[in-house]
Amino acid sequence: MVNYIIRVSYTAANADTYDRLNVELAKYNVAGAIKADDGKGYYLPQGEYCYSGNEAINEVRDAVYRLSSTVQDEPQVLVVEVTTLSWAGFKLIEEA
Template sequence: MINYIIYVSFTDAKPDSIERLSIELSKYNIAAGIKADDGRAYYLPPGTFTYNGKETINEVRDAIHSLAETIQPGASVLATEATTISWSGLKEVQNPV
């Protein structure tokens, strides 16, 4: 499996575009958060998502771009393959479901 970090932004974003996108992406196991090795989860900055799958980076990018365009036209998507991820200052998810 491949770990991806994906960033999505919209030209002249409407206030709820990223939230709506996050809800839709979660249906495909694409998360707006990240889990640490100790099991604790953290929120990513708005528009940033994680995904673990077998698809190629271009397949991931294109699928997310297509979905984002249904939320609001003018989406930009950056997908990166991640082998090591480190962070600081992210807000911890309290009482994850």
């Protein structure tokens, strides 16, 4: 499996653009959160996503771009393959 961090932004996002994008990307296991080694989950900043899969980076980029374009025109998409990731200051996902 390959791990990716994905960034999607829009020049002029509508009020619900990212909410709709989150729902659509979640259908393909693209998450707006990340899990730490201790099992705790953290929300990523708006427009940032995490995905693990066997697809090549360009396939992931193209798929996210196509899907993002159905939510709102002219998305900007960045996909980065990661092997090690560290973060600070992200909001903890509270357990239900």
